Amino acid sequence: xxxxxxxxxxxxxxxxxxxxxxxxxxxxxxxxxxxxxxxxxxxxxxxxxxxxxxxxxxxxxxxxxxxxxxxxxxxxxxxxxxxxxxxxxxxxxxxxxxxxxxxxxxxxxxxxxxxxxxxxxxxxxxxxxxxxxxxxx
Numbered sequence: 110x111x112x113x114x115x116x117x118x119x120x121x122x123x124x125x126x127x128x129x130x131x132x133x134x135x136x137x138x139x140x141x142x143x144x145x146x147x148x149x150x151x152x153x154x155x156x157x158x159x160x161x162x163x164x165x166x167x168x169x170x171x172x173x174x175x176x177x178x179x180x181x182x183x184x185x186x187x188x189x190x191x192x193x194x195x196x197x198x199x200x201x202x203x204x205x206x207x208x209x210x211x212x213x214x215x216x217x218x219x220x221x222x223x224x225x226x227x228x229x230x231x232x233x234x235x236x237x238x239x240x241x242x243x244x245x246x
Contacts, residue, residue: 125157132166142172142203143188151191159193170199185222196222 128139139158141151151171158164171188175181189195 121153121156124153125160128154128157129160129163132163137167139167139169141170141192143184143191144172144174144203148187148191151188155192155194164192164194168198169194170201171197172201172203174203176202189222 139154141154143151145151158167158169169192171192173181173184173188175184185197185200188200189197
């Protein structure tokens with residue numbers, strides 16, 4: 110379930126109904142990003158997943174556009190608050206094509222705020238090689 114199109118033309122009650130129906134039908138991958146609707150998509154998804162233990166039934170991911178340590182961790186904490194959860198299953202960097210290292214990622218993995226690691230963002234050869242040499246897999 111991708112939050113951006115699901116929330117574009119529906120009110121929140123209808124969005125929650127759609128997300129619950131998707132979960133009941135076996136959809137368990139919920140993709141989001143803090144920038145979708147200025148954080149509203151994460152808030153609405155968080156409210157939907159807080160009902161009847163739905164959070165435990167899905168693999169929840171979101172994305173980060175920050176590249177510095179403080180900005181990344183601030184973005185992560187805001188996303189966790191909007192989702193009403195204490196962890197994400199996957200956190201990716203949106204459009205990883207910048208020269209600076211996304212510092213907050215490794216720290217968030219070490220302190221248990223993320224349950225999985227992944228190669229973040231885009232898949233250019235230099236980006237993939239760079240992320241592998243810095244410990245991102």
